[in-house]
Amino acid sequence: xxxxxxxxxxxxxxxxxxxxxxxxxxxxxxxxxxxxxxxxxxxxxxxxxxxxxxxxxxxxxxxxxxxxxxxxxxxxxxxxxxxxxxxxxxxxxx
Numbered sequence: 105x106x107x108x109x110x111x112x113x114x115x116x117x118x119x120x121x122x123x124x125x126x127x128x129x130x131x132x133x134x135x136x137x138x139x140x141x142x143x144x145x146x147x148x149x150x151x152x153x154x155x156x157x158x159x160x161x162x163x164x165x166x167x168x169x170x171x172x173x174x175x176x177x178x179x180x181x182x183x184x185x186x187x188x189x190x191x192x193x194x195x196x197x198x
Contacts, residue, residue: 120145 134144151159180186
C-alpha cells in the first residue's frame, strides 16, 4: 500500500451555505485576480488565524447612520419645533 503525497493532502472538503448573488459577484471579482472562490476562502481563513480574529474592520456603512444635523432635525420634529401646517392642496400647487 502506497500513500500519495500531493499539495492537496492537507485539504478537506467542506460545505457552506452562501447567498447566491453575493457568491456570483465575488467569483467575478476573484476571477479578475486569477483565483477561485476556494482560494479566496482559504486566504480569508489564513489571515483570520494570522490576525487571531476577523481580518478586517466590521462596521455599518456611514450612509446608514444619521449624522448630527439629521439627528437634531428628528429631535426638533419630535418636539414640534420648526413645523408648519400644510394641506394636500398646498402641496399640489407647487
